[in-house]
Amino acid sequence: MSFNQTQHYNVRQNSNTVANTNSNNNPVPKGNVLYMGDLDLSWDERVVSQIWASLGEPNVSVKMMNRYCFITFLDSLTASNALLKNGMLIPGYGGKRLKLNWAQASSNASNGYSIFVGDLSPNVTEAQLFDLFINKYASTDHAKIVYDQATGVSRGYGFVRFNSLMDQQHALLEMQGIFLNGRAIKIGMTGNKQGQLQGQQHQGQQQQDFKVPIQSNTPMNQSQFMYPVQQQPTLNHFTDPNNTTVFVGGLSSLVTEDELREYFKPFGTIVYVKIPVGKGCGFVQYIDRVSAENAISKMQGFPIANSRIRLSWGRSAKQTALLQQQLYQQQRQPQLVQQNYSYVPPPMNAKPSNNHNNYYLPGFQTADASSYSNDGDNNDQENINVNATTNAFQRLERGSNASMFT
């Protein structure tokens, strides 16, 4: 194919450097924005700007993502020239080389919309993960689990990609805490916070993403779902409106509790800050939920010391217990109790639904009682459960952007 012919059409004029090489990639130039990858974790916008200044391009704007960023140049000509420096050693930054490419169009859905899926049981396969989502979201198109290069063992997390933004957004809310092979999975946004992938690059390790033809999907009645049945219909720590604790992941061991407090002070009154030793994480509890929500959405990915923090809701045993108590009092009807998590086959007639009543939450039974009510007489319990959870969702949906559920 004519890669080598098509790649040169955006070339610069003053190219004494030019010629040769570059027989690789670089398909379609997109305006004046370049992707820059393989960044050192300690680099922030300022550092990257300095690098470009030292390369003779002082007028760039830098948008940091996780380990990569986007550089906007004055015009596409400047960007083209800059791209020629791909692979060049960065002066003064120890063996680091420039890793550059054209940025993808920023508003593209062509790469789909991904979510992070964590806390996976090590034996979960990509096929299983895919099934879990395709059963509920028709636009699911990829599931990928990250494996340790050396051992081949699952690292316990992966990514699921949708073609539809709606599906991604719904999955962020609805799949939180769903059980898969006995574990409550954790859903979060992928690296960048926008909900869209922007600069998807194909580095060397473009592994075998799992892609399942539609007809091979597990039918609903063979789903791998673990349906938790608990004494109480609990809101999980993501959905509990009383939870005001922020979990801080990716925290450098250099950071002290006092420093962490300073970073999180602007968002509201802090009850306490805790950094357990050796865990690489921390906890910040606010006096109210709104402050915590703001902190999570505003500080997501913020660089502290030599790393970027990842924020999520913390777990608060106290609050959960309290809430359970309240709910218990509303509905003192101690039947239908199964002590621990147990396998309950999904409803035979289950189907994807836009109805909140069918959201599968941990400790929450579906509104369709057919699969588990063995006494035939449906009391009010399910309805109470459904309403409590639905209300929680409505509260969440009103004042939230997706990134606070990561």
Next chain:
DNA sequence: AGCACA
């Protein structure tokens, strides 16, 4: 990709 303290 990590969830403590009571």
